[in-house]
Amino acid sequence: MNITLNHVMPEPLASIKHSEKSIWGNLISLKSREKIMLNASSGKGKSTFTLTTIGMRKDYSGTITYNNQDIKAFTPDDWTTIRQEKVSVIFQDLQLFPNLSVKENLLLKNSLMDTFSESEIKQFLERLEIEDKWTQKGGLLSMGQQQRVAIIRALCQPFEWLIMDEPFSHLDIENTNKCMQLIDERTTELNAGFVLTSLGDDHNYNYSRELNL
């Protein structure tokens, strides 16, 4: 699935001067299977990119299309299918349920498409060294642990694109590398692409392309 941003300008960012290379106000195509780093300093609209690209914000001019279909015309049914099967997201604010356990947070997502077995999900936790948090409430975890749970949750579904909004902001280099490896394996397995927004750090990954805001 190709995602195209055709002269998109979010209303809150319209008054800011953007560079000629910025995705804002230009025609940008995100080709299927591309692994893209979206680089920008604070306040340039990294989270706005995430939220507008997955249809959660509509306050922009221009058009965003999925395979040439304007996403503003999508119905709730369309968005449900897209969010279950086509586009997965790691939000900057993680969006976990603090009163549910790690297990419940992950199974709640996994049950939508029945992607993995419980033991497979536990293996992900082991790889990111948080297997002992299985029954602990999400709200009681450290930000780094929550971030790893949010990453695993995003992988518990089929997708063609994985949109990540500063997914490693609370992780050290070692944990970042483990997460990056897991993400790479899963996207390669699914033949999917990803967009990773970053404050400049490339996390030692060889991207297909780098975009700027």
Added chain:
Amino acid sequence: MLRKLLFQNQDKKQLVIAVIGAVLGITFLVTSIHYLLKVNEFGKGAEILGPNVIIVQKRVNNSAVFGLAKPDFSKQEIEKIKSKKFINDVKPVISNNFEVEFSTNDKLVPYFRSDVFIQTIDPEYMDVKSAEWKWKPGDTIVPIVMPRDFIVMLNTFMSASGIPQVSDDVAKDIRFKIKISNDNGEEVVGARIIGFTNEVPSILVPQAFMEYGNQKYSLGADQKITQILISGEESEFGLVEKMIDERGLESKNSQMVVGRLKSIVGTLILIVLIISIVAVCTAGLVLIQYLQLLMTRNDYEVRTLLRIGYHPKLIVKTFFRYFVMIFGIVAGIGLAIFFILKYFVDGLLETGGLAIETNLSYAAIGALVLAYLIFAFTSYRTAKNGIYKEY
């Protein structure tokens, strides 16, 4: 898991208060509708005249005695009464304008003969089976409704003659005959009692028989309407009674007492019903407001569920099912309390002399189902509007 997530942020105290309010409202609603209908049905079938129907005549006063006031009703007078808002209809009570002789025609009872007065009223206002209440020229038997006083008189006569007294059912099997005549001729037909009445002091016959007699054996003079049948609006019997008094009319006291009693009790229950409807609406609103509050408290959870791929329909269904279940519990408790109340109220009414029917009123259950459906629909709309606003 979805239910656990969405209903963990509840203020149970608020829910309990809303449920108690709804249970009270539902209980009053079902109870008041049930008793409103039962009180309206009270007396139905026991008497020949339908509910809210009375027969009136002009009160005899000194002017009437000296011929200064007319005892009969003019067409204008009837129209004027009919024009009142609380009056459904006014029909003349037709009397015989021919001679009528009534006698027994059965070996089992002693011979008894009397000149009598017969009347007919519109069958629309009579509580008799239409199949029984008909006659046409050539028929050998005419059905009649006898004043209950007649059976008392007949039994007094039988007792004095040393013959066992008769019950209502036995009296219906006794054969009678009616001779109708004028100076030019006479005709005899058999008669069979099909019912008794406390409300009309004369023998009632079908309209066709009266028309036949008045045409064929007319005594010549113009027929006067001395009695009229008035059908009043339900629960407005007080106004009918007031009008009767103001116009110098009178009716049998028993009819007035039952009508007045039904009107008073009916009005009281109607007030309770209105209060109940207000209570149910208020309780329903409180529950709906609670649903809105719950959705507001779960704003984050709902938004996140939608973001991670949950269909809004599934979230709407979860809220809807929960509230439909709560109102189901409310309806169940309300119905149970109604049955307990009914057990005691039926006993109280019977002790108080108002022995109404104790079977369940379907309209009351219908009202409960209707309230349930309205609540279910409102819950669904509220949940849908709340969830879909995220798009």
